Amino acid sequence: xxxxxxxxxxxxxxxxxxxxxxxxxxxxxxxxxxxxxxxxxxxxxxxxxxxxxxxxxxxxxxxxxxxxxxxxxxxxxxxxxxxxxxxxxxxxxxxxxxxxxxxxxxxxxxxxxxxxxxxxxxxxxxxxxxxxxxxxxxxxxxxxxxxxxxxxxxxxxxxxxxxxxxxxxxxxxxxxxxxxxxxxxxxxxxxxxxxxxxxxxxxxxxxxxxxxxxxxxxxxxxxxxxxxxxxxxxxxxxxxxxxxxxxxxxxxxxxxxxxxxxxxxxxxxxxxxxxxxxxxxxxxxxxx
Amino acid sequence: xxxxxxxxxxxxxxxxxxxxxxxxxxxxxxxxxxxxxxxxxxxxxxxxxxxxxxxxxxxxxxxxxxxxxxxxxxxxxxxxxxxxxxxxxxxxxxxxxxxxxxxxxxxxxxxxxxxxxxxxxxxxxxxxxxxxxxxxxxxxxxxxxxxxxxxxxxxxxxxxxxxxxxxxxxxxxxxxxxxxxxxxxxxxxxxxxxxxxxxxxxxxxxxxxxxxxxxxxxxxxxxxxxxxxxxxxxxxxxxxxxxxxxxxxxxxxxxxxxxxxxxxxxxxxxxxxxxxxxxxxxxxxxxxxxxxxxxxxx
Numbered sequence: 005x006x007x008x009x010x011x012x013x014x015x016x017x018x019x020x021x022x023x024x025x026x027x028x029x030x031x032x033x034x035x036x037x038x039x040x041x042x043x044x045x046x047x048x049x050x051x052x053x054x055x056x057x058x059x060x061x062x063x064x065x066x067x068x069x070x071x072x073x074x075x076x077x078x079x080x081x082x083x084x085x086x087x088x089x090x091x092x093x094x095x096x097x098x099x100x101x102x103x104x105x106x107x108x109x110x111x112x113x114x115x116x117x118x119x120x121x122x123x124x125x126x127x128x129x130x131x132x133x134x135x136x137x138x139x140x141x142x143x144x145x146x147x148x149x150x151x152x153x154x155x156x157x158x159x160x161x162x163x164x165x166x167x168x169x170x171x172x173x174x175x176x177x178x179x180x181x182x183x184x185x186x187x188x189x190x191x192x193x194x195x196x197x198x199x200x201x202x203x204x205x206x207x208x209x210x211x212x213x214x215x216x217x218x219x220x221x222x223x224x225x226x227x228x229x230x231x232x233x234x235x236x237x238x239x240x241x242x243x244x245x246x247x248x249x250x251x252x253x254x255x256x257x258x259x260x261x262x263x264x265x266x267x268x269x270x271x272x273x274x275x276x277x278x279x280x281x282x283x284x285x286x287x288x289x290x291x292x
Numbered sequence: 293x294x295x296x297x298x299x300x301x302x303x304x305x306x307x308x309x310x311x312x313x314x315x316x317x318x319x320x321x322x323x324x325x326x327x328x329x330x331x332x333x334x335x336x337x338x339x340x341x342x343x344x345x346x347x348x349x350x351x352x353x354x355x356x357x358x359x360x361x362x363x364x365x366x367x368x369x370x371x372x373x374x375x376x377x378x379x380x381x382x383x384x385x386x387x388x389x390x391x392x393x394x395x396x397x398x399x400x401x402x403x404x405x406x407x408x409x410x411x412x413x414x415x416x417x418x419x420x421x422x423x424x425x426x427x428x429x430x431x432x433x434x435x436x437x438x439x440x441x442x443x444x445x446x447x448x449x450x451x452x453x454x455x456x457x458x459x460x461x462x463x464x465x466x467x468x469x470x471x472x473x474x475x476x477x478x479x480x481x482x483x484x485x486x487x488x489x490x491x492x493x494x495x496x497x498x499x500x501x502x503x504x505x506x507x508x509x510x511x512x513x514x515x516x517x518x519x520x521x522x523x524x525x526x527x528x529x530x531x532x533x534x535x536x537x538x539x540x541x542x543x544x545x546x547x548x549x550x551x552x553x554x555x556x557x558x559x560x561x562x563x564x565x566x567x568x569x570x571x572x573x574x575x576x577x578x579x580x581x582x583x584x585x586x587x588x589x590x
Contacts, residue, residue, distance in 0.1 A: 016395055020408070023392060027415045030426035030466065033436070037429060045429050048439060091316030098304070099313065100297045109585055110321050116519070116574060117567065118527025120544050121332075124563045128335050128556060129328035132346075149324035171304060181306030210419045213529045213544075217551065226421060226530075233425045233534050242429075245422050252417045 035249060038242035045239045058247075060240040067244070070228035077140050077147070077215075077224065078208035084148040085204045086197065089155025096156070097163040112157070114150035119213030122146050127218050138220030146214045151207050155200040162196035191273065195266040202259050336560035357561035367546065367562075374543040375569065377457060378525040381464045385472035385521050386514070393477040394506065398485075409477070412470060420467040420524075424534040427463045428454065431535070455537030463535040468524045472517040479513020480506065515581035519574055526570060 037045050041054035061067070092111050096104065114122055126146035130136040166189070174184040190197075212226040219227065229248075232241045301310060337353045345351060361367060399405045415423075430437050431453040438450040453459040483506065491501045507514070532542035543566050550559030578584070 030430055031415060031418065034426040034429055046435065048436060088316050088320045091313045092320065094313050095317050099301055110325060114325060116523065118523060118570060120527060120529055120547060121563050121567055125328035125332035128560060129331040132331060145324060152320055175303060181304060181309050212421060229421055230530055230533065236428060245425060248422060249418055253414055256413060256417050
């Protein structure tokens with residue numbers, strides 16, 4: 005790297021600092037307001053430190069009901085999206101069928117469709133053909149159409165580095181396809197499955213655009229937050245925001261740590277399997 | 293499908309496994325994607341009728357909804373506003389993210405670069421509802437930004453950011469800027485530093501190094517960043533809901549209002565217009581940058 009001038013360096017550092025302040029200051033301000041003993045969400049004037057907004061936020065039963073609804077939806081989305089994503093990824097990477105590029109385009113198209121369009125078309129489809137109006141079940145279906153695509157992309161990335169001869173070996177040794185999948189393919193896919201489950205949960209839990217059209221009279225957590233923010237009267241919303249940002253950071257760190265350990269373990273397992281394979285291959289030769 | 297390939301697939305996955313793959317993909321593609329989309333298009337071309345008159349003599353295909361959606365001058369303003377504002381958000385995000393990711397890539401493998409990228413994941417993960425809420429507080433009538441501008445003497449009285457498009461645009465840039473940065477950064481990361489040094493040693497000016505080396509190399513990242521940012525901005529619902537007022541309606545709000553009024557057919561027509569708009573943008577970007585769907589969906 006050629007050394008940039010002192011001035012150039014100063015500009016670069018200044019730019020980075022400004023960018024960081026721009027990215028973080030609004031969030032920090034929003035979180036700090038939660039501790040101000042005032043009735044309107046502001047830091048100016050500062051009326052003293054309080055935790056009462058956290059108590060107000062915590063005691064809202066409507067919030068807990070909405071959280072529960074969002075969790076139920078997210079769990080069903082995982083149940084639907086992870087298998088669908090896996091089916092799509094296997095079709096794309098492991099089978100030779102006609103029209104694969106077209107099927108691929110159809111399956112990833114929800115990723116490139118505005119969320120409200122997915123919600124709208126899901127609602128229209130189920131309501132006009134089956135007279136099933138908006139409820140949380142429809143939110144599960146609407147969200148799954150694009151979350152399955154995220155899962156598929158995760159699985160495809162992992163499957164592309166998969167060595168199919170491992171499966172061959174299992175089949176040659178007399179494993180049934182199911183047993184082979186369970187003992188060879190799935191263990192290899194474990195980090196991707198873990199990522200897919202986590203991604204599905206968060207994508208579903210924080211979804212707003214698709215949900216708002218399909219949910220009917222049910223209330224999810226994101227809708228609860230938007231409702232509160234639009235009324236925007238008390239700092240208990242800031243207390244909620246504080247908890248959510250902290251939870252986001254914690255969740256991100258936990259996810260990253262677990263994922264790294266999973267990838268490392270998968271590599272260790274693969275190496276161990278290879279050494280075992282070599283030992284088996286060498287043994288008969290040595291016996292001779 | 294050749295017979296040998298089929299036999300191999302059966303051996304590998306079993307009939308049950310193949311059934312799972314095909315039934316799963318068919319359900320996903322047809323029931324969750326294709327049929328709902330077709331039904332939306334179908335409803336966009338039918339008149340708004342009570343359920344009892346469906347299939348009756350009045351239930352005929354008509355372009356009236358689309359004409360109403362696109363022909364109404366007030367709607368045209370909202371559509372055009374959504375387009376230009378989303379383009380503006382995309383361009384501003386690109387103008388900021390490009391030098392930033394170049395700086396971060398050129399910084400090499402220094403530890404502080406890793407720290408910065410992990411640090412930026414935090415605002416990246418925070419939901420856009422909360423990001424809009426943060427700016428609602430900052431831009432409020434008696435919020436810190438108005439207070440600051442008045443204290444400095446730029447404004448004489450509070451400026452109503454929150455009822456005008458400017459508030460929405462500020463929030464959109466903040467919410468979606470990092471969706472431009474991360475694809476750009478990962479595209480530039482694979483750039484060979486030797487190539488840049490060679491160009492510099494041969495006397496190429498800075499702008500030529502960027503135009504001839506960095507930009508072509510980062511093209512897939514630029515394209516996917518632009519597409520994602522534009523789609524998020526044009527399809528945003530929470531941000532204009534939170535930061536906008538009655539005078540700064542977004543296309544998504546137009547669609548939602550029709551749903552609230554139970555005229556789904558008109559809502560579907562608006563939705564169709566938005567889909568076509570986004571499709572045109574995506575296809576234009578893909579052909580301008582000559583990238584495929586696989587480069588974008590990652």
